[in-house]
Amino acid sequence: MNSLRLIALFAAIFLACSAQADEGMWTFDAFPTAKVKQVYGSAPDQAWLDHVRASAVRLTGGCSASVVSKDGLVFTNNHCVQACSQALSTDQNDYVKNGFLATDRSQERKCPGQQAEIVTSITDVTERVQTAIGSKTGEALVKARDAAIADIESQSCTDQAIERCQVVTLFGGGQYKLYRYRKYSDVRLVYAPEYQAAFFGGDPDNFNFPRYAIDGAFLRLYENNKPITAKDHLTWNPRPPKTGEVTYVVGNPGSTERLYTQAQLGFLRDVALPRTELLLSEWRGRLIGSMEGDAEKTRTGADQLFGVENSFKARYGQWQALLDPDFADKLAANEKELRVKISADPALKVKIGDPWAEIETAVQAYRSFYGSYTWLERRAGTGSELFDYARALVRAAQERTKPDAERLPEYTESRLPLLKKQITDERPIYPWLEEMDLAMWLSKTREHLTVDAPQVKRLLGKESPEELANRLVAGTKLADAAIRKALFEGGMTAIQASTDPLIQFVLKTDPEARALKERYRAEYDGPVTAAQSRLAQARFAIYGNDIYPDATFTLRISYGAVKGWTYQGTTIAPATVFGGYFERATGAQPFNLPPKLAAAEGKIDKSRVLDFVTTNDITGGNSGSPVIAADGSVIGAAFDGNIHSLGGAFGFDPVLNRTVVVSTGAIEEALTNIYPAPALLKELHAK
């Protein structure tokens, strides 16, 4: 990523307050049909939308996907199954590096912690939640809201074994929608390519295009130990994309901040993003330093390093966008426009009040405890899975002693089944990595909160971060799934009786973290929800329905077209072909070709389309989203954005912002000539 070039990236015109061409991550119950018709001549009908929605999959690990066969075959990105491949690997058998292929279904292997979810209905529950909130503020608001949500969720899903209910907060509190899901908690790995084929070019090519990466993989949904029979699935269409053709991306964008006020954006620019990036930089360095020259650490640390580098690069782009004067001016102009329009309507002005000032006050309050909250609660453990297990076990036990309506949202009845699965599924733990993550967390906490802070003294006692991390990791038994299961099921009695040092550590230190969480909810979440809810009312009053909510890791659809772009006089073609792999390869990591791909050079059709770009508006969480043609068939899976897309967290630029897609044709080429998988091809082609 050229940090210099980024400086000037955001000069193009964009960011009207109402969405413009190709902008928007729309909910399925508010698809902008008229707008799409106006731009592209036609738009999907309700049947199309229903079918696509019923084929779209959310992967609870943070990705999107689609069902592509009646036997529950699921198409997603390789980087979405990478944690699974790594969990299934051993020092003798590295499925990340070598790829994975189940030659028959008996060889398909369960992905620990993974659940797949398909939306079955969306219901507006705004009135019910807002009535519960009434005129409450701060902590009372948050508690009333969460109680109402817990109530709706537990009443709405009666069969927790196969259903999940989730109330989603949209427009920061302007709308509440109940999403009902059919869930599948047995998800198995079917196929993954070699890592170097899927992520050729590594971090240097991440968020770049032209790109050469077969970042596609397959999972399968199981129930009762058998593949499911899917009522809906997308038609697999391995044809190449056509320049200019309309494309729909259906998936779960994770989060955007396009409706943030200037105060919130300033906080991100000056506090949250810089501090996060500093942590990620040191984290990355510690991983690289530890893995260097150690093959087993290189294998077992790879997925964490990928995640850290990916986060770093994405946030760096966001930060640079906020530091870009032109970009910042446009965001400021948007806010000003809304203020002016509200002021022009005296009745509206009275109704809306001054939400900006309220948010500014909340941001100032947040700033005063951001450090403690970040280090003791939000980032506690920084990546340590053992710590996450311990804290979830302790909190689940504590919360389950309370009525549903009074629990922290993560521990209400509707959330427990997935939590239990994530806690009790077996997966490998790498002690060196756990120790590194914990030591880093403790050391950074001490650095930022200072060595003499009482909360730091409680955390460390007389031990150094390294000694404490070593003692906790060496002593804990939480790497054993059976022990975690016993603790989860044993509740508070089991937790209090536990002599596990990590459980004891969390019992000792968690009250402070929980207090900070409550403080965040009372002093930031509550006031911001109240204010953003009124801002949403103002936007609806002024812009009508021509607006979409910020991303929430729930199902959205974006429309766009296959299209390259021109930047600083250079025009980028919309697609790459397989030949590019061989032209770009240097032999040196990360531009080395993996063995099977290299060996297949003679067989591969080098002119076949590999990756392509579209104008769809997406963000992190959309990875694996099907890219769907007008006829409803799938022609690719989104796996990245270009470098210009990173400012998309705050505003969409139709001129430069692009989605990067691996084509279905590329997957076919791989399954035919690189990783031959005739059974899989047959299944994909079945009518």
Place this chain on the structure above:
Amino acid sequence: MNSLRLIALFAAIFLACSAQADEGMWTFDAFPTAKVKQVYGSAPDQAWLDHVRASAVRLTGGCSASVVSKDGLVFTNNHCVQACSQALSTDQNDYVKNGFLATDRSQERKCPGQQAEIVTSITDVTERVQTAIGSKTGEALVKARDAAIADIESQSCTDQAIERCQVVTLFGGGQYKLYRYRKYSDVRLVYAPEYQAAFFGGDPDNFNFPRYAIDGAFLRLYENNKPITAKDHLTWNPRPPKTGEVTYVVGNPGSTERLYTQAQLGFLRDVALPRTELLLSEWRGRLIGSMEGDAEKTRTGADQLFGVENSFKARYGQWQALLDPDFADKLAANEKELRVKISADPALKVKIGDPWAEIETAVQAYRSFYGSYTWLERRAGTGSELFDYARALVRAAQERTKPDAERLPEYTESRLPLLKKQITDERPIYPWLEEMDLAMWLSKTREHLTVDAPQVKRLLGKESPEELANRLVAGTKLADAAIRKALFEGGMTAIQASTDPLIQFVLKTDPEARALKERYRAEYDGPVTAAQSRLAQARFAIYGNDIYPDATFTLRISYGAVKGWTYQGTTIAPATVFGGYFERATGAQPFNLPPKLAAAEGKIDKSRVLDFVTTNDITGGNSGSPVIAADGSVIGAAFDGNIHSLGGAFGFDPVLNRTVVVSTGAIEEALTNIYPAPALLKELHAK
């Protein structure tokens, strides 16, 4: 460092455009006698100032010191001799960890690369340099200035074996002064305490107070293989400091940016500091990750890790200061005040023009090539000593073929003797560290300039950063001082004939780096020098001589008093005592006591003053500066600033900004009861 607390640190009133109480790093030819008299009742006379100046030492490694015996004994900080202790150590004999004591003079050991310099005269050469510049701009200005400086320096010092001449640019170009030094290029280590005694509390306690650290060490100046006989030296005075007594700190503050314009500060805040901090974070992580669990890497990487962590913390404080709205407002108000005053004087206004706009233009230009310039020139090699040797050898050979007036400033005749010493002195090279530094540099360069940039392709060819770093380090012979000496003396013929891979790498890649250096000089240095020179004229016209120049790592004197401070209701006493070591120790690194200190607990006078704080205005480079009482005797050595002092880069806050000092009494206690050194004590006490 509590990043939260820092947010609010800078609310106190300060930063008048003319210096206020205790503010200022004054040059010896412009000591503010009247002001000091006004505040403290009396002030040093010229004899006092001359004597002190003649006893003050600049250490070319980046520190300050003072002569404290007639036999050339030099008092400084332990962290100023740490690189020397490490260079003299082996895996069998770790002088950093265990300390060093020469029981007689035959055991005193030469510090590689170290030179000591004592100012003998200061001459104003402003008119001569400014006449040479005339009305030139940009590149022409820079070249005329540098030619004039080279000319003055080479004409003024006739005996390069014992003299050094340096023309210093003050007020960004408002003044030029010739500093003439008596130099000593044989500097030997006499005494250093255990690292854990000198840096107890490590990074967490760095920039903190109360503090417990005997950060004092001794060197000795030699000539012709014998200790020198010093004409001037400070009287060693091991008495405790008195609260409120006046103190003078005499040393070489490295750099401050108090005269920067808003455009320059904005660039620091949004570009330079963030990017530097990200690099330092990853660098720190890589070092920690590599050193973890490896005793020899832990030993050999220690000095680099200390430097990286120290830089990171200092710059973090600077960055947070610039992000603090109150602090930033005050800096903006200063600039505005100056603009208003200039505007009020029509004649002055015509003379001064609009230097702010010129600087803004230069900053914008700099921004456009900052990335390339940073990675290919300014930070090239990121810490690799072998790379530094190679580049200096190549450039010295190239530059020496030119007339003195046309050379890059670093390679003029007056600079070559020290350069030659630094290149040819023997010192250990740690290949793992060299490889790590080079791989990080190449990898970050690729990341920031992008993999497809032609300059990156030229750097890497078909190799990965790791492969290239490995090949260069494994193949180069530059770790051998004899080979470096031969190359230095052999000039261009030797360089061009060399098959050394690192020399060849630099020959191939350096033209691009040099071109960027020229660009920086032409597009930033030139215009800013012209503009700052007029700003300096304006300041002199308006504020008279009541202003001091930004720090330039040349000799300055600051005045102040022994004084604690009160922050957020907590009052910090001005001194700590030895007993604090034992109270604060936890046994866990970095709060563990080293063996000799721990063993001496029964003998140590726990009530004796260890460290103390004063209101003197100092910054990095002042480490080791003598803290001098009104009678001219030395009562301590400055070794740190408190956390509030970090915004001092941009403005001095008399309420909170403190210098942290190790007392001479503490050194006495150490030499008496912890590291018994009767001969040294006798020498210090000699009349």
